[in-house]
Amino acid sequence: MSQTPIYGGQAILEGVMFGGKEHTVSAIRRNDQSIEYYYAKKTVKPWMNKLKKVPFIRGNIAIIEAAGIGSKHLQFSSERYDVAPGEEQEGQELSKLEMIFGVAIVGILSFLFGKFVFTLVPVFLAELFSPWISGKYPQIFLETGIKLILLLTYLYLISLTPIIRRVFQYHGAEHKVINCYEQGLELTVENVQKQSRLHYRCGSSFILFTVIIGMFIYLLFPVEPLWFRVLIRILLIPVVLGVSYEVLQFTNSLRDVPVLRFMGYPGLWLQLLTTKEPDDQMVEVSIASFKKLHEIEKNPEIALRLHHD
Incomplete structure (x- = not known):
């Protein structure tokens, strides 16, 4: 059985x-076409490391950790991608301090706020149709359908904006590099570009799983009265996230099993919206990021020469 380390990634503004x-x-x-790096060490409390080993709980910990760390990298890219080296704003040092103390928290809160909105808005919209579509099962199916429509519409609309389209291209570059690495191929632009821009372990797949898994979990609870329905949706958020994370890991483990790999297909289909084919320069940046990570893993002192928190 392969012992290849598992790596994760995230597209950011003009980078990976x-x-x-x-x-x-x-x-x-x-x-100016140069490539710049940013480094952040993962610092997880011992009790969090223990929770990350507990099924159905580890997913929530991993998501919160990813939101916090990802926000730091996104902040870095947003401050520097469109500014020539040497022309950074004078207030940048303050921004770095804010990044150290505040960006991770803001990222986590933004994720939680988005999850609350995405969970509750379909409840109220489905309730508006209750005079015509009533009953527990029809309401839950309608709620799920509305959630899927909102998700797909949102992703499609933002993909039309030039800046998000480029982020989605970098998202594709990230997946291509991971796929190339997991196949044991040399990380060259040519090899990477031959790979699929889709990946079973993607966060986009996870989002879709939360919709599907959520529907099945909601079937266990009544939909009336409305206040109880809203309350139970809020209380079940960590449950839905935890179960969806386990399902995502399970489908990833089956991707090489011919009969069962189809279980991950819905998530891959959603990635047709959240990833785009990257150009060679984008792949170059993605490869540079991955190789720099490997360098640091072999020699952590290299990180001292990078912008880091």
């Missing part, structure tokens, strides 16, 4: 972040 067990690195393309 990759993370391993202890380290995270971003590479971005500056507007």
Whole structure:
């Protein structure tokens, strides 16, 4: 059985972040075409490490950790991608302090707020149709349908904006590099571009799983009265996230099993919206980020020469 380490990633503005067990690195393309790096070490409390080993709980911990770390890298890219080296704003040092103390928290809160909105808005919209579509099962199916429509519409609309389209291209570059690495191929632009832009372990797949898994979990509870329905949706958020995370890991483990790999297909189909084919320069940046992470894993002192928290 392969012992290849598992790496995760995230597309950012004009770049890609990759993370391993202890380290995270971003590479971005500056507007003078140079590549700049940002480093952040994963610092997890011992009690969190213990929880990350507990099924159905570990998913919530991993998501919160990813939201916090990802926000730091996104902040870095947003401040520097469109500014030539040497022309950074004078207030940048303050921004770095804010990044150290505040961006991770803001990222986590933004994720939680988005999850609350995405969970509750379909409840109220489905309730509006209750005079015509009533009963527990019809209401839950309608709620799920509305949630899917909102998700797909949102992703489609933001993909039409130039800046998000480029982020989605970098998302595709991230997946291509991971796929190339997991196949044991040399990380060259040519090899990476031959890979699929889709990946079973993607966060986009996870989002879709939360919709599907949520529907089945909601079937266990009544939908009336409305206040109880709202309350139970809020209380079940960590349950839905935890179960969805386990399902995502399970489908990833089956991707090489011919008969069962189809279980991950819905998530891959959603990635047709959240990833786009990258150009060679984007792939270059993604490769640079991944290679820099490997360098740091072999020699952590390299991180001292990068922008880091």
